[in-house]
Amino acid sequence: MKSNNLKGVFPYLVSPIQPDGQVDSEVLKNLVNHLVSAGVHGLTPLGSTGEFAYLNWQQRRRVVEVVLEAGNNRVPVVAGVASTTTTDAVFQAKEYESMGADGILAILESYFPLSEAGIFSYFAEIANAVSCPVVLYTNPNFQRSDLTPTIIRKLADIDNIQYLKDASNNTGRLLTILNLVGDRLKIFSASAHIPLCVMLIGGVGWMAGPACLIPSQSVRLYQLAVEKRWDEAMDLQRKLWRLNHVFAKYNLAACIKGGLELQGFPVGDPLPPQTKLTKEAFEEIEQTLKSVGAL
Numbered sequence: 001m002k003s004n005n006l007k008g009v010f011p012y013l014v015s016p017i018q019p020d021g022q023v024d025s026e027v028l029k030n031l032v033n034h035l036v037s038a039g040v041h042g043l044t045p046l047g048s049t050g051e052f053a054y055l056n057w058q059q060r061r062r063v064v065e066v067v068l069e070a071g072n073n074r075v076p077v078v079a080g081v082a083s084t085t086t087t088d089a090v091f092q093a094k095e096y097e098s099m100g101a102d103g104i105l106a107i108l109e110s111y112f113p114l115s116e117a118g119i120f121s122y123f124a125e126i127a128n129a130v131s132c133p134v135v136l137y138t139n140p141n142f143q144r145s146d147l148t149p150t151i152i153r154k155l156a157d158i159d160n161i162q163y164l165k166d167a168s169n170n171t172g173r174l175l176t177i178l179n180l181v182g183d184r185l186k187i188f189s190a191s192a193h194i195p196l197c198v199m200l201i202g203g204v205g206w207m208a209g210p211a212c213l214i215p216s217q218s219v220r221l222y223q224l225a226v227e228k229r230w231d232e233a234m235d236l237q238r239k240l241w242r243l244n245h246v247f248a249k250y251n252l253a254a255c256i257k258g259g260l261e262l263q264g265f266p267v268g269d270p271l272p273p274q275t276k277l278t279k280e281a282f283e284e285i286e287q288t289l290k291s292v293g294a295l
Contacts, residue, residue: 006076006103006133006163007204008041009218010188011211012049014257015063016267023062024268031212031265032070038215041205041222043067044105046080048139048167049209051253053082053109054271061095068100078135078207082107086122090129103133105165105207114145120154123147127158134160135188135207139167149173153180162186165207169194178202191218191244196237199225209252210243213259214294239292246288250281259285262295 013031016024032043045067046052046060055063064079071077079096081104083089093104106126108119127134136155138147147155155161166174167190174187178201189198191208198206199222211218217240224233247255254270258277261267262285269276277285289295 006042006078006135006188007186009039009205009211009215009222010042010044010078010207011035011040011215011218012047012207012209013043013045013063013067014209014212014253014260014267015046015050015052015055015059015271016265017055017059017271018268021059023059023066024266025062025066027266028063028066029070031260031267032067034265035212035215036071036074039219040075040211040215041219042076042078042102043071044078044080044207046082047105047137047207047209049212049253049256050080051271051274052080052107054274057092060092061099064096064101065099076102078103078105078133080105080107080137081126082109084109084111086125089122089126093126093130097130097132101132103135103163104130105135105137107137108145108147110145116148116151119145119147120151123151123155123161124158127155127161131160133162134158135163135165136161136185137165137167139190141167149177149180152177152185156181156184163188163204166190166198171197171201174198175201193237193241193244195221196225196230196233200230209256210240210247212256213263213289214240214243214292217292217294242288242291243294246284249284250277251275255281255285258282259289259294262286262289
């Protein structure tokens, strides 16, 4: 399913890791089946919520392998590639494509500051190493070396760089990018207060961790936007914002893993050195999930 028409809701999957370091395949398969049954349009292992920064290569590869097996070509799988080195990122991308991934979510990790030429080269070499669609990921809140609109415009000239997942929550920045790239890139939103804004200005969906907890509600929100039923959509987004509001107070992966535990998916704790949720945080997440009909 090498799709060049990705759209809709793509949950950023958590990575359930057992105490011995093994990926809990059964839990991950159950989560995949649950999300697909709820109507999501695709799956994204190893996004931010997948805690890629805390996984070794064997764990990352196994997560993608399990998601592909469980997904069984029912929806596209876009695998996250992240590294501080271009060589390693290219290796990951080629490996995931050979395993059957339908697309690559390209993420840049960095320690030393990078020049625009270095950032461009990192993403360009990933794209040139594979034939599947590539989604650029930009998140100025977490990335030391971010993709600027100027770099994005240059990357949009590479044929299989076809999408951008923007987590800046800045509609002005997005409009600048859209004016620069025209229809060469399709835009995925993050899942805070902004999905409907992104859809209104031409977005195609969102890639988001919270969609693991509220898949049917997220799909409903997307469908309302597609049908341009903006008043109903805004009412729903206001309601769902309660979840993001709580998550902003704590660690995102910990919150989503905690919420999934409450929903009956034993995905485990966030990976060290991240800390576990407090009892008070669990209680707040539980009440919020109940308030949005997710528990």
